[in-house]
Amino acid sequence: LISWNIILHMYSKQQCFELVKKFFETMPLHNAISMTIMLMTYSQAGDVEAARFVLDSTKEHNLTLWNAMLIAYIQNGHLSEATKIFSSTLREKDTSSSNTMVTAYAQSGHVDQAQKLFNEMPVRDIVSWTAMLSAYAQVGRLEEAQRIFHSMPKHNSFTWTAMLAAYAQNGQSIKCIEFFHEMGIVESPNDVCFTCVLQSCSHTGDMRRGLPYFLSITLDYAIDCPKKQHFSCMIDLLARGGYLEDAKDLLSFMPFAP
RNA sequence: CAUUAAUGG
Numbered sequence: 001l002i003s004w005n006i007i008l009h010m011y012s013k014q015q016c017f018e019l020v021k022k023f024f025e026t027m028p029l030h031n032a033i034s035m036t037i038m039l040m041t042y043s044q045a046g047d048v049e050a051a052r053f054v055l056d057s058t059k060e061h062n063l064t065l066w067n068a069m070l071i072a073y074i075q076n077g078h079l080s081e082a083t084k085i086f087s088s089t090l091r092e093k094d095t096s097s098s099n100t101m102v103t104a105y106a107q108s109g110h111v112d113q114a115q116k117l118f119n120e121m122p123v124r125d126i127v128s129w130t131a132m133l134s135a136y137a138q139v140g141r142l143e144e145a146q147r148i149f150h151s152m153p154k155h156n157s158f159t160w161t162a163m164l165a166a167y168a169q170n171g172q173s174i175k176c177i178e179f180f181h182e183m184g185i186v187e188s189p190n191d192v193c194f195t196c197v198l199q200s201c202s203h204t205g206d207m208r209r210g211l212p213y214f215l216s217i218t219l220d221y222a223i224d225c226p227k228k229q230h231f232s233c234m235i236d237l238l239a240r241g242g243y244l245e246d247a248k249d250l251l252s253f254m255p256f257a258p
Numbered sequence: 259c260a261u262u263a264a265u266g267g
Contacts, residue, residue, distance in 0.1 A: 005259045012260095036260040067261045096262045103263065130263040137264095162264040169265090195265040202266095232267045 005033050012041045032060060036068050043072035066090055067097050074104045099127045106135030126154050130162050137166030157190050164196040173200035177209075191223050191230070198233035207241035210234065228254070 004027045011020045020041045027034065035058045042050040051072040058065060066085070073082040086093065086101050098121050105114035114135045118128060129152040136144040145166045152159060160183045167176035180197045183189060194217050201210030214234050217226050226234075231254045238247035 002259045009259070031259090033260040040261070062260095064261045069261090071261065094262095099262045101262090125263095127263045132263090134264065158264050160264085165264055190264095192265040199266060229266045233265095236267070 001027075001029050001031060001034075004029075005031075005037065008034060008037050012037050012044075015044065017041060017045045032058065032062050032065060036065050039065065039068045039072060043068070043075050046076060048072055048076045048078065063090075063092060063094055063097070067094075067100060070097060070100050070104075074100070079104055079108055095121070095123050095125050095128065099125070099131055102128060102131045102135070106131065106138060109139070111135050111139050111141070126152065126156060126159065129153075130158050133159070133162050133166065137162070137169060140170055142166060142170050142172065155187070157187055157193075160187050161190065161192045161196065164193055168196040168200045168203075171203065173203045176200040189221060191217070191227055194223070194226075195229045195233060198230060198237065202233060202237035202240055205240060207237050207243065210237045 004023075008020060008023055008027070011023055020038070024030070024034065024038055035054055039051045039054040042048075042054060051069065055061065055065060055069050066089075070082045070085060073079070073085070082101070082104060086097060090097065098117060102114045102117050105111070105117065114132065118124070118132050121128060129148060133145050133148040133152075136142070136148065145163065149155075149159065149163045164176055164179055164183070167173070167179055177197060177200055180189065180193060183193070194213060197213050198210050201207075201213065210233075214226065214230060217223055217230060231250065235247045235250055238244070238250065
């Protein structure tokens, strides 16, 4: 059963919805994990009704399944339904449930509600802190974002990149680039960091600044070649700098992906 | 073996 679930999950990750459905029906047994995978699959396919049906047809509703249902409502524009379940239906919630709601509030522009929930949480993990930091970044409250970054008990690559992104998205290109170097001392940058930095370089309007970063993706770090995000930034950078021909060249050398 | 946080066009 474990192997079937692994395969089911693989299809789901690749968004082969029909295959998932077929494979699910082929499986001799289902457990809570299979059901969660199905629920998430319907959610990503935009079918909340089907997702709800999965939940309702499951005998044992564990918390992970409910959390998945929260996501399904949120992803499909039913935040109020998610809120209702979160605050009334569920008697037991874990940190993931709350983190999900914090993110949902933040993404719908309700930073204050996100903060309120964050404050009320009995336990906060690094995901909660990152979610809160991004919440402030998204509405341009950089000071608050910075404050959160320095208040959190721990850092990982997500927290660093969230802060980088905060600078990048609020036009603080120089801060972003400086911060990138600050980070390099303690944490090895991942592909997302480079996306943020390249974006910032592009915004400074100085293309010579971006090129070294682009090259160091492959040369200095163990990142599996530049991805399409990085090409995207580089093309943007070249085009803005007036090197339209070079941008076209880069496009034609780029390996295509889904 | 399942659910939550970061990134460009």
